[in-house]
Amino acid sequence: GQQVMQIPQYQHVQEGEDFTTYCNSSTTLSNIQWYKQRPGGHPVFLIQLVKSGEVKKQKRLTFQFGEAKKNSSLHITATQTTDVGTYFCAVFLAPSGTYKYIFGTGTRLKVLA
């Protein structure tokens, strides 16, 4: 079945270092979403990417959709303690008229002050 692999599973960084998480799919995607979940909280939507090669920025966060639309990345520049949490990618699929949302397993980011 459809797999969405997310790496790494965990990442510890010193405050000020950069961080990147990757999401890879076995099939071509129509779109990909990214969510952030703070410890003890609920997932919060960050962004959606739709176009091949798309790059979007939100302050220190840069989101990229691969040219083949099979992978995506989230890069945080100069991490801060407020970046702590788990970052999930999510894809929406509609094979044969059914609908599926599949979330990656997430990357848990810890920022050391």
Add this chain to the structure above:
Amino acid sequence: DAEITQSPRHKITETGRQVTLACHQTWNHNNMFWYRQDLGHGLRLIHYSYGVQDTNKGEVSDGYSVSRSNTEDLPLTLESAASSQTSVYFCASSEYPGNNEQFFGPGTRLTVL
């Protein structure tokens, strides 16, 4: 402000009991979703609904049921709770069925003893 709420926030029950988790949204969204979140598995879709009287099975629907009698509510029922259903449950809603931001509720932590 529009919101999505879940109740109870914490629940402890015994194996074999029927449990219902409530989800209520005031976004007036047609699309509602139930997920469970377990360590190492990310978020997995249990059931979803694209409108009143519409319900569909997700990836991990066995042992769960939902009903949609109005736009605002999508209760999740565990017909006979099992220890394997100990998890954190999130309800979400979105304006469109795909390619669209999902708004998550605060979650319900369910423990089945």
